[in-house]
Amino acid sequence: MDEKEIQFNHKPSPRKCNYPSLIYYQHYLAAIFAIEEINQNANILPNLTLGYRIYDACTSESRAAANTLSILTGRTASVPNYSCNDKGTLAAFVGHLLSTLTHVVSDMTTIYKFPQISYGAQDPALDDRQQYPTLYRTIISEKYHFVTISQILKLFGWTWVGIICSDDESHQSAVNKIKFEITKSGGCVEFVAVYTTENVWIKTKFLEKIKSSSANVIIVSSDSHMLLHILLSIHTDIELKKFLIFSSSLENMSNFGDSSLNGSLIISDNSSGIYIPACTMNDTLGMTGTSYFAITNFYITYNLYIAVYGLAHSLHEIPQSVCIGICQAGYRKAEKKGLPACCYECVQCSDGEIANVSDMENCIKCPEDEWSNENRNKCIKKTIDFLSYAEPLGLSLAILAILLSITASLVLGIVIKNRHSQIVKANNQELSYSLLLTLILSFLCTLLFLGKPMKVTCMFRQVTFAVIFTTSISSVLGKTVTVLIAFHAITPGSMLKIWVGKRVPRCLVLLLSLGEVIICIMWFLHCPPFPDYDTRSQPSVMTLQCNEGSAVAFYIAVGYIGMLASVSFITAYLARGLPDIFNEASHITFSMLVFCCVWIAFIPTYLSSKGKYMVAVEIFAILSSSSGLLGCIFIPKCYIILLKPKKRVKEKATSKKK
Structure with a gap:
């Protein structure tokens, strides 16, 4: 004993194990072999798996006591009278080989009524059933x-x-x-x-x-x-x-x-x-x-082997007397009417709830981003879903948008090429160019709605759609107002003569578009759109979508477009009877009628859709309404330009004098 230990002011270092013996190692292997045999045997402890924790006491009583406390508490740093074991239920102790250490272990296991089986201790004092009521041996007393x-x-x-x-x-x-x-x-x-x-x-x-x-x-x-x-x-x-x-027998x-x-x-x-x-x-x-003598040592090893089996058979033979068996993980207890509390039925947890241990009174609800698995015993991450280019629906909408934008580009090319023809000049070239350009952009802006929502795409897709559509409707309204002013300005004494020209439609388109821009700026400043997960619409799927931020701002922006569409429809309806062969008011009226019908049908369809199908409905509405404007206003012009270029329009453009 050195000076440090004599002073009693330092914690003694734990005793170390020296010179490991192969004789004791075979005991270790025998225990593991027996446990694995039992776990693979369906006739012993079915539906249960035995585990083990093996410690070496190093023939030290203090170390044996420390190891026993570690097993009882479930932690290396033992805490007496507390159990922190999270790897299963402690069933029993096997050991020790030496009588002195068996005394130490049994003194503690007896307190907690844990059974102990020794495979080598022969001390007759261990036969005292009052002092050691839970100790058993697979070797006879000395x-x-x-x-x-x-x-x-x-x-x-x-x-x-x-x-x-x-x-x-x-x-x-x-x-x-x-x-x-x-x-x-x-x-x-x-x-x-x-x-x-x-x-x-x-x-x-x-x-x-x-x-x-x-x-x-x-x-x-x-x-x-x-x-x-x-x-x-x-x-x-x-x-x-x-x-x-x-x-006594000496195994080593x-x-x-x-x-x-x-x-x-x-x-x-x-x-x-x-x-x-x-x-x-x-x-x-x-x-x-020496080989013969070594073989005779195996009886101690066999004593350990039968000690493990004896423990397993004891656990297997424990009688059960219950009204109903254990409710397995994934099920909860439910009372049966008219029966005592001991009698219950096992009911599987509902979707989105789990029971991760047996005999639970209530199921546990999974977090919003998780869902219960098929067995209802574990929460798993929900599948992330969004309208992507890889799936048939997203790919079809993307191809349709590109084809329509190409069609609008071809129409724009035809109009520009025939810009000197009477039919193009008669309907305000600048507004025709503006309308066709915004229609091309409206077809292409639907591509922002496809793919994985990100912060940038979420912020700009609704705003881009709103501004482009506002410019389109403003251009349509400008064309109709231009026709009304032109035909009413020829009336003698009319004050509208000063408004005839390109200045009024230009200012009208700019002012109306500026109104939508102001709404979008206020939307950005107040609560801009952002990527978000919809965890409630579909139970097992988590939809990644763009949260509009402020629903009020979104509906104001869409309502502003609806107001302009209504005004354009009314204005075009009033101008439909003006005597001009190139008066496109009737075409605008029909196009705005198609536009309004599409968006009126969009509202209930959009609200009744869930997940990625809401995005698909909005994309389809944008493509349909834009196609209505393109087809109703510009297809008749292309028909005349391409198929009847020599049509005489001068005579038919003369106004009636009476």
Whole structure:
């Protein structure tokens, strides 16, 4: 013991295990082998899986106590009287091999009523059912060895013997019982030599007793670990010419040279025949070979094996008396009317709820971004869904938008190429160009609605749609107002003559478009759109969509477009009867009628749709209304330009005088 330990002001370091033994390692393998066999056997503990935690006590009582507390609490840093075990229910303890450590472990396991099965402890004190009510053994008590030893001594007439024992309480008690049996059979004990590895003075006295003894038969009562020290000390200091009788089975004696055991008798526990050839008085243990002696050690390993199986069979045979079995994970308990609380039925959790352990009273609701799996015992991430180019619906809408934009571009090209024709000049070229350009952009802006919603696309797709559509409707309104002003300005004394020209439609389109721009700016400043997940519309699917931010701002922007469309429809309806072969008011009237019908039908369809289909409905409405404007206003012009270029229009354009 060094100076630091004597001062008692430092926490002692934990005892380290040295010199690992293959003999003990085979015990470890036997335990694992038995557990795996049981888990694979459908006839033992079905639907249950045994686990294990294995600790090495290193023949240290303090370490055995610390390991036991670690198992009880479920943590390496043990906390007495608290259980933090999250890896299963603790069933029992198996061990220890040594009696002294079995006492330590059992003193703690008895408090919590955990069963313990020892496969090597033979101390008769462990037979006390009042002190150790939960301790069981797969090896017989050492008290039967004491009677056997006394009978051997009596048989050979050995009445003068010595006793060697280790300095622990268990073997001190065993020595007293051995002395009692020897005295009872008529023998005498010359000395009792107590061996310790700690005290050098006691160790010296021990060797002096052995040297000065006249007894040729010495009984050894010690555990296998201490026995190695005893034999090593004897073999080193003196020449051993004594006949040794070991009071218990020594499973690791193969670690020590057989020459040190010449003339020794070992009391062994065997349930079947002992396969050893008959020997003469001149034979020694060294003649048997170390391999044979090592094989005989397997009975301790087998004791451990049957200890694990005994535990498993005990758990399997525990009787059950319940009204109904366990409600497995994924199910909850539900009361049965007219029956006691012990009788219930197992009801599977609803969609979106789970029961992750058995016998739950209530199911647990999954978070908004998760959904219950098929077994209702685990929450899993919802599938993220959006209208993408990869799926047939998204791809079809994208192709349709591109084809319509190409069609509008071709119409624009035809109009520009024939810009000097009477039919193009008569209907305000600038507004025709503006309308066709905005129609091309309106077809293309639908592509912003496809694909994974991102912050940029969410912010600009509705705004782009609103501004472009406002410009389109403003251009249509400007064309109609231009026709009305032109035909009413020819009336004598009309004040509308000053409004004739390109200035009025230009200002009208700019002012009306500016109104929508102001609405969108206020929308951005107040609450801009952003990507968001819709977790409520569809149970197992999480739709990634654009949240409009402010629903009020969105409806104001769309309502502004609807107001302009209504005004354009009314204006075109009033101008439809004006006497001009190139008066397109009737075409505008029909186009605005189509436009309004599409968007009126859009509102209930949009509100009744869910997830990505809401986006598809809006894209279809944009494409349909824009196609109505393109087809109703410009297809008749293209028909005249391409198919009837020589049509005489001068005569038909003359106004009636009456």
